[in-house]
Amino acid sequence: MNSLTHRFAVVCSLAALAIAALPACSPADGAVPAPSASASASSAAEARYVAMARGRVDVPGGLLRVPSPQRGLIQRWAVEPGDAVRKGQVLAQIDAREARLALEQAQAEQAHAAAQLDASRARLPALRTRMERLQQAQKAGAGSGQAGDDARAAVIDAEQEQAVQRTALAIVRQRVAQASQALSAATIHAPVAGRVVKRTAEVGEFVDAYAVLLNLLPEGPRIVRADLNESLVTRVKPGMRAEVVSVAEGSAVHGAHVLSIGEVFGPPGAPDTSGGETIVDARVVECLLQLDDPELRVGQRVLVRFLPSQPAK
The missing domain is CATH 1.10.287 (Helix Hairpins)
Structure with a gap:
């Protein structure tokens, strides 16, 4: 019995020492945890840009709505959606x-x-x-x-x-x-070179004069209409370089440069409510940028990251 009592006492002593050592392994009271690697990388990335803005891809003048000069029945279509057309090419024939x-x-x-x-x-x-x-x-x-x-x-x-x-x-x-x-x-011709986006009527349908027959995407450079917040306007200048990424994809980076900055403030053209938050009484100015390549599609939502101006050499 004395041997068993002695062994039990030794086990209890070891357990007490282990419990007492646990507070020493935990962080000290009031200590601030070190920032994570992802948070540091995000802060460093944001520091590279002088401003950011959301926008949408467009073409100068926007999509062209081709109307019917007169009323009548559509006799035939000479193009299909997606077709590339030349200026003056026949698009449709009215009876x-x-x-x-x-x-x-x-x-x-x-x-x-x-x-x-x-x-x-x-x-x-x-x-x-x-x-x-x-x-x-x-x-x-x-x-x-x-x-x-x-x-x-x-x-x-x-x-x-x-x-x-x-x-x-x-x-x-x-x-x-x-x-x-x-x-x-009665013969509808393409006013400019471009690509047919959508037809609004079919063969045999009656259309009124000046009714839109089809939407045409004109040839030309892609531009971005960015909503630049009023607090960031002074940071952006014409000629500055920028990075443009798709909001949906976010991987490919497209180069662009600032063409102009608007003179009139107004509400955002396309407010972002995907996060469930609505900014009350936000004021933005339209900033136009020209993309270096036509890879992005018209109407695509993008994020514009403005780069600092290069110092003069």
């Missing part, structure tokens, strides 16, 4: 049967008016000759005054009729020009 009939009718009226004017011009020299002959005979006492007056009246009537016919011919020519323009407008 032009009415416009063609109107042009043919106007051309027939023009030919009729021109024929009437030609006939009147052909009669006028003979009438003038007769009038002059009668006037000479009257002066010589061989003719009557009434015949001379009648000849002079006939010339005046012919001249007035010819003036009316010239006016009528000019009006008909205007109708021909309008009908020809309407016929030409």
Whole structure:
């Protein structure tokens, strides 16, 4: 029994020593833990930039909405979404049967008016000759005054009729020009070179005049419209370099340079509410940047990181 009692006492003593040593292994009261490696890297990365702003990719002038110059049925499409088009290339054809009939009718009226004017011009020299002959005979006492007056009246009537016919011919020519323009407008051409993004109607559908037929992405450099916070405006200058990364991907870095900074403050163009927070009464100014490459798509949300200006050498 004495041996067992002695062993139990030794075990209890060792356990007490282990419990007493535990506080020495824990951090001292009030000690600040060292920053993590990821937090340090993030702070160092932010220190490289003079400002950051959210934005969206665009093209100068934005997407081009191509309208229909006149109302009518879509007869055929010459392009599909995604097709690259040249300036002046045919995009679509509106049913032009009415416009063609109107042009043919106007051309027939023009030919009729021109024929009437030609006939009147052909009669006028003979009438003038007769009038002059009668006037000479009257002066010589061989003719009557009434015949001379009648000849002079006939010339005046012919001249007035010819003036009316010239006016009528000019009006008909205007109708021909309008009908020809309407016929030409039935064929929709690309106003600029670019790529077809979307068609808004199908073959056989009726469209009103000036209704949008398709959206066209013009060729040209990609730009970024960034919402620069009012507290950061003085840090950014035209010509500064910047890094642009996609908000969705965030891996690939695209170079850009600042084109201009707006003069008017306003609300953000595309506020970011993905985090569930809304900034009240935020004021930003639009900052335009031109991308070095066209890899990003129009409308894509991006983060712009402005780099410090390089010192002059």
